[in-house]
Amino acid sequence: MGPIRLILNLLWFVLGGLIAGLAWFVAGILAAITIVGLPWAFACFRIGSYTLWPFGRDVVWASELTGRPSGAMGVLRFIGNIIWFIPIGLSLMVIHVLAAAACFLSIIGIPFGWAHLKLAAASVFPLGQRIVSSDLADLARRQSAANALVGWRRA
Numbered sequence: 001m002g003p004i005r006l007i008l009n010l011l012w013f014v015l016g017g018l019i020a021g022l023a024w025f026v027a028g029i030l031a032a033i034t035i036v037g038l039p040w041a042f043a044c045f046r047i048g049s050y051t052l053w054p055f056g057r058d059v060v061w062a063s064e065l066t067g068r069p070s071g072a073m074g075v076l077r078f079i080g081n082i083i084w085f086i087p088i089g090l091s092l093m094v095i096h097v098l099a100a101a102a103c104f105l106s107i108i109g110i111p112f113g114w115a116h117l118k119l120a121a122a123s124v125f126p127l128g129q130r131i132v133s134s135d136l137a138d139l140a141r142r143q144s145a146a147n148a149l150v151g152w153r154r155a
Helices: 002-032 035-052 062-066 072-103 110-124 134-154
Strands: 057-061 129-133
Touching (some): 002 110, 035 057, 057 062, 057 110, 062 134
């Protein structure tokens, strides 16, 4: 699967990934201008690097990786994500949704459309997201689902 991912990443980079990644880095720089925006800036730079080279990696919640609930940080992240969404997240989401729609017009563009939809979701709630390999993301999601199933069975 390695050569296919490399080809997809190269095509992605040339056909708009660079521009999308630069949009995330500009958003990160804008957020970093103020000290208050540093959590969003770090998230933007993380997601921006993912945007440049998305195939073979995935976006997961930090709580899925650790297996622990977010607790109070989950509430703070939610508030931070709401604050983020109004000025910057909405515009990034619209850009990625429109790019996904354009990609879905051709059969060759379908993988790129899915990548744009993942990025659109990440642009809504960037705080608390981590970029990991696709294999690790699948393993974390399966483990999280197994833990949830055990919880349901106990109830």
